[in-house]
Amino acid sequence: MTRTQRKARADAMDVSEMALETLVGYNLKRAYVVLQNDYRAVMGDHGLSPRVFSALTFVVEMPNLTQSDLARRLGIERSGLVAIVDELEARGYLNRVAVPQDRRIQALAPTESGVQAYEAALALINEHEDRMLHMLNAEEREQLVHLLKKIREIGE
Amino acid sequence: MTRTQRKARADAMDVSEMALETLVGYNLKRAYVVLQNDYRAVMGDHGLSPRVFSALTFVVEMPNLTQSDLARRLGIERSGLVAIVDELEARGYLNRVAVPQDRRIQALAPTESGVQAYEAALALINEHEDRMLHMLNAEEREQLVHLLKKIREIGE
DNA sequence: TATTGTTATACTCTATAACTATA
DNA sequence: TATAGTTATAGAGTATAACAATA
Numbered sequence: 001m002t003r004t005q006r007k008a009r010a011d012a013m014d015v016s017e018m019a020l021e022t023l024v025g026y027n028l029k030r031a032y033v034v035l036q037n038d039y040r041a042v043m044g045d046h047g048l049s050p051r052v053f054s055a056l057t058f059v060v061e062m063p064n065l066t067q068s069d070l071a072r073r074l075g076i077e078r079s080g081l082v083a084i085v086d087e088l089e090a091r092g093y094l095n096r097v098a099v100p101q102d103r104r105i106q107a108l109a110p111t112e113s114g115v116q117a118y119e120a121a122l123a124l125i126n127e128h129e130d131r132m133l134h135m136l137n138a139e140e141r142e143q144l145v146h147l148l149k150k151i152r153e154i155g156e
Numbered sequence: 157m158t159r160t161q162r163k164a165r166a167d168a169m170d171v172s173e174m175a176l177e178t179l180v181g182y183n184l185k186r187a188y189v190v191l192q193n194d195y196r197a198v199m200g201d202h203g204l205s206p207r208v209f210s211a212l213t214f215v216v217e218m219p220n221l222t223q224s225d226l227a228r229r230l231g232i233e234r235s236g237l238v239a240i241v242d243e244l245e246a247r248g249y250l251n252r253v254a255v256p257q258d259r260r261i262q263a264l265a266p267t268e269s270g271v272q273a274y275e276a277a278l279a280l281i282n283e284h285e286d287r288m289l290h291m292l293n294a295e296e297r298e299q300l301v302h303l304l305k306k307i308r309e310i311g312e
Numbered sequence: 313t314a315t316t317g318t319t320a321t322a323c324t325c326t327a328t329a330a331c332t333a334t335a
Numbered sequence: 336t337a338t339a340g341t342t343a344t345a346g347a348g349t350a351t352a353a354c355a356a357t358a
Contacts, residue, residue: 013217015229019278020213024285024297025191025206027304032184033231034311039181050181051325057176061169068339073171075189080326082341096340104334104339122175129180135306141180144303148183150291155190207348224316236349238318252317260316260357 024151035132042128048121051076055084056110059094060118064107075155093117180307191288198284204277207232211240212266215250216274220263231311249273 020026039050048056051074058070065073071081085108088094093114096106110118133141176182195206204212207230214226221229227237241264244250249270252262266274289297 015218018213018217019282020210020217021305022301023281024289024301024304025188025195025281026210027301027308028184028188028191029206030231030311031304031307032181032188034307035181035184037311049324050185054176054182057174061174061176062171066339075186076325077327078340079328079342083325085340102335102339106340125179125181126175132310133180133307135310136303140303143299145178145180145183147292147296147300147303148180148187149177151187151190151289152183154288154291155186155193205347222316223318232348233350234317235319235351239348241317258316258358262317 035129038128038132039125042124043121048117052084052087053118053121053125055081056088056093056114056118056121059088059108060110060115063110064097066105066107068105070108088114091117191285194284194288195281198280199277204273208240208243209274209277209281211237212244212249212270212274212277215244215264216266216271219266220253222261222263224261226264244270247273 015021036050040047043049054074055070058065058073067081067085068078070085071078074081085094085096089096091114092111094111095109097109099105099107136144171177192206196203199205210230211226214221214229223237223241224234226241227234230237241250241252245252247270249267251265251267253265255261255263292300
């Protein structure tokens, strides 16, 4: 019996039976939106957006990356990174430092204030994820991250 | 020992040790981008976007939904749905049908062409996901969808 | 008063293409 | 010739606020 024939017998389908509900992409997007909405609420209107926080993480953890390096690690275009680095510099969280050996590049150096902002934001984000994901036990949460990393690896 | 003290000993950190890498939100976003890029490649420039396909699914599987109903089920605003329904109507995949009992609403009725387009798109998307997710066995894939649904449920 | 569909508008995220200064 | 950073620009996707028609 085809799907169309089944539909001829009943006008509406149970949501949980829809093929859409079994798609990984659809569930990925919906789950991300749920998490993101709470992230924005926690970080506030003037807080670091997810992408700016990600960039700051790399700058703090791997000091003196170039912008091209950082763009590659974040999986975005060089051009898109400019505004992100501009914002971090305007906040006083990093400096673009000239590199004498190659005058095309500028190393991204975190400031002390940037390190502090990173640690404060990370604490808030960890609280946010712990609260949002309380229904997952430690093993489930680890498994989820593990499976998501496997998908990420395709794109490398 | 704090993170900062650790950093004092080594200039660069192993990527896999970064707190960022353990965050669910970050991994969710990165995994979604990987899947989405292939989705776009498979569906082509004039194919149905993810959100338009999702909307079409509901219209086909639950005929005669109103736009307000559909927006709620998709988790978006009514205003944002207008362009989506416009596109599906322009493609000839659905009709806005007047409802005599309540002249404010218009039921969304799939056309035969809309049902066929839905089934063709679903076949492409299933192939796409099977190919992209070949590194996950059936159990892992089911577990992933299960965990994502748990996160989605928070937002309801 | 409240709801439905709609428009106008703005903001975020992201990509492409072209430029400049260096290498 | 190729690369790093930058600008200009455009296109998704989404939200908020206001409106007319209807309940």
